[in-house]
Amino acid sequence: MSLVIIGTVAFDALETPFGKTDKIVGGAATYIGLSASYSVKPVKIVAVVGDDFPQSDILLLQEHGVDTEGLQIKEGEKSFFWSGKYSNDLNSRETLVTELNVLADFDPVLPDSYQDCKYLMLGNLSPQVQRLVIQRLVNRPKLIVMDTMNFWMDIALEELKTTIEMVDVLSINDEEARQLSGEHSLVKAANVIMAMGPKYLIIKKGEHGALLFHRKGNTNHVFYAPALPLEEVFDPTGAGDTFAGGFIGHLAATDDISFENMKRAVVHGSAMASFCVEKFGTERLLNLSQEEIEAREQLFADLVAVQPAMAVAQG
């Protein structure tokens, strides 16, 4: 049940209505890895940083069960840096700074010890780099989950489609699903996207939850996991990656890729994401207990639970 994750390990500087941070550790592989580590260990990451990245933060990842053998450290170079500012309602954000640095020519080298990969999570990166990882694995993983974003649809659509064709599960948000498919209806969008290759599609709708679609033969299955109505979202950074990490972590831990188990993985991922947004950056993901996670999953179950009526009088 070896789990390999590719993505960024980076610095973020964040500004939300509740405050701002200096450079803190972020990046898709960081969030995905930490989130998945609550389900399965080790989590093997493939990523690149510069020599400005603190050894203490690499140790922190390792303490959480993240295998960093595939984390390249480029001497004399700087780590990827992103800075953004959220709107007052947290529904939009403005990019203030993007410094690609080591990411500009990232070559994802897989250590031999990663070749047992059974579950592969392609965090948001260029579709070419994502595809290289699939190609460099001697055996195709049992399940490949891919995250991406509108940026690649804008500048590298054909490359993106080539990679999408190779994966089992695609995870994108509602606006991205509309952009990728050209359809406004999410049901139609899902059909168009699943025809591109993936048998499963997750459409993330932020505060409105997530939809899981699956086409099997001529039958479409759909599952709706609501998001927990939260009193306060402190910092949405990394919520999508944390969701993805929880999703694939649960699948890798249970080694069960039935649609029924994917539903549970979506609920688990949603629960992990609901923790992530409670504090800045990865802070809330560093010290969760299994009891907290199970209690949160129970809240998700309670949220939609309807007891059948014992006897319903119909007029």
Add this chain to the structure above:
Amino acid sequence: MSLVIIGTVAFDALETPFGKTDKIVGGAATYIGLSASYSVKPVKIVAVVGDDFPQSDILLLQEHGVDTEGLQIKEGEKSFFWSGKYSNDLNSRETLVTELNVLADFDPVLPDSYQDCKYLMLGNLSPQVQRLVIQRLVNRPKLIVMDTMNFWMDIALEELKTTIEMVDVLSINDEEARQLSGEHSLVKAANVIMAMGPKYLIIKKGEHGALLFHRKGNTNHVFYAPALPLEEVFDPTGAGDTFAGGFIGHLAATDDISFENMKRAVVHGSAMASFCVEKFGTERLLNLSQEEIEAREQLFADLVAVQPAMAVAQG
């Protein structure tokens, strides 16, 4: 379990990306009444039309179990008329024409036969008129549900708050909840609004479903009913009223206002609304079978159903 509904019975002219209609029968009381009639009969409506309103349409309502004794017909006057055009994605609409006509000085007269009212649905109307109906009932109903809209928040906020204070359940959409409360977080908004009087609050989120909040003592309960992901929404007109009609119809039929039964009422209302949007105006609400309705409710249940894992291995 007598159910009384107040609202408009009117003409609409609609334009959606799929076509346009001439003047067709619409109005909140029409949608609410037809929707509720699938749960309970009779549905007693209080409304006003002009003498331009076809007798055949009044008969159609009566055939569905709508008691029209409280429907005033004003000789020499014209019915309320609204015309609107929807955007291509159906998420917004532009009002083309609003002719108040008989609605301008609507005095909601309650026939004596309506005084047994146990369930009262206040469809969207001026908060003064809604309040008059409560005041004209000799005995306070067991449950009062109120619908309203941002228009009244803009022009009659204090009147609106006075009426809201008198009801048990308020039903509004997410943007209206934010406007009424001044809070962006729907959880905070719900707390502010329930502090205004209603013990229950329904926040309708359109394609994202509906939230039901309930404060009991110091404990808040919340229920999330997702909307069915639909391939095509043909005409959203009346969906909110159809939801409300299904909601109060189910409660009146079962005469059970427990939170658990309100959840079932929300699911039933959501199912009824999902039919409404499939065709223009009230068309789809005129010929539904109980089998169709039950099958639709089952789809809602299946959409969020997660089977517990038999044995989940945790890494």
